[in-house]
Amino acid sequence: MTRTVTVGLDGSPESRAAAEWAAREAQLLGLPLKLVQVWDPVPSPMAQSPLLGPEAHQHRTEGIPREAAQGIRLRHPGLDVSTEQLTGRPVDVLASPAQEAELLVLGSRGLSGVGGFMVGSVGLSVLARTERPVVLVRAGEQAADEHEMDQAGIPSAATAFRPVVLGLDVVSPDDALIAFAFAAAARRGTSLRVVHGWNPPPYYAYGLPTDLELHGALERQEDTDLAEVLGPWRDKHPDVEVTAESLYGTPGSHLVDASRAASLVVVGRRIRRGPLGAHIGSVTHAVLHHSPAPVAVVPHG
Template sequence: MLSPVVAGVDGSAESLAAAAWAAREAGRRDRPLHLVHAWDRHPRRQEREIADAARRHLARRAVRRAEERVRAECPDVRLTDEQPAGPAVDALVKAADQADVMVLGSRGLSGFTGFLVGSVALGVVARATRPVVLVRAGEEAADEHLPAGDGSASTDTGHRDVVLAIDVGDPCDEVVEFAFEAARLRHARLRAVHAWHTAAGPLGLGSGDIGRVDDPERGEEWLGFLQAVLQVWRDKYPDVEVLATVVEERPTTALVRAATGASLLVVGHRLAERPVGPRTGPVTHAALQHVGCPVAVVPHR
């Protein structure tokens, strides 16, 4: 049985956007879509029966709203759901670890593009062993596509670029492969970005030129490294157009800039042997907070 694309839903606008994005992704991957709403039991035993009945009712209503949104956008998707009891992070991590991809919503920052990432989403990202995609409220199908000739939103045009943040000094196969596959599924161009900052050393972000490099020789060297890392994946995915970019800039700044106008940003997250709290690295954290497009966080060891 194929592992599903899983969407965590809670009835909010951001979770409905996540469910719709997950449905489109399920269609691209030819996978079923599984909706999960996790609810906590009431802590007081004497009040638990009535309170839990109310929470189960709210859970079913949240799932129904998500199902309606999914059916309206992707009527042919194979759809299942569940409403497990228990701490939300634990339930969603369990569901994520059985998923092809987990999709969660994040609230858009008022007046900004970007995310206000809650503790549940951060907890899942920190602990999940499968890729987690965060989708902001208001994300629509047309946002993944290039504008029409007159500048209007359209779903009939090609997909916007998939952007890969890559650390040339320590490239991770899981992260690179996810990005290439995402580009292939969308028939989109892949932009692989590597950035380094002189004070901090190399860190990963990527287009076939060198941008904003004050030291041309070092820039050529990093671009050569990046091209070498990408070559094996170009051979594996010959239909994916790849642009490799090297920038001398703080990785967090370069990442936000590179993801502007993208359909998806792909970043890595190194799994800790013993995770303590919902922690992510600085580059991933910057992506989750400030990038406007959906962000795929791919775990690796």
């Protein structure tokens, strides 16, 4: 069965931005686009109202994916677009189409006054449950936002894509995460910027005076480890220009800084099936809430 790029659609500005981003990504991937709208039946007290009852609510929501599909077909001729409406709680229902998708794309509300995401409980819950890559797209995201500035200093879809940024942990690097980032950069014809943030071990950091020689040795080791991880991938993808940065300090902060000049930020989420349930991770959580660029979260073992 052919996988699709699947969008969770609810008619909000952020979900419309997600659908538009997903349409462009589906074209880059050469895959169909599926718009999934989840109808969550209204609570029983509301169901007594003829204006807010279940039939009226369902009738309104049924038009959301149909209208979105019509617009996308006009803007992206030749793209295979399908729609599906499911019933239930979005958190529960979206998990199934997510597992069958190449990508699941969801919208996130932009933070007021500054670039970034306000990731809702539905998005975080779906993200934590699925074992497929999920992309979060902020409200108002435009095609030009992913591109370099033109001569007038304005982002333009006619210019090259901005770099793809990959957040990488060299202690436990994952092939699925790295492969996703290289592939994303390759299909955009852009470079890959790999950001690795590190801090000294606690027994170096606490209770000792600053040792510049020791810090330098740790820094060189982190640079070496990063180069060793990326070496085989550079050989596998010679057409992708790679810049690698091993930076002292909080990884999440460095990734958020890098995201301001990125077309896409790629981070990982370790899959946990233990009794404590799913966990997103502090670095990924920080990037999700503060990156002005779309964020792809790739689950891995």
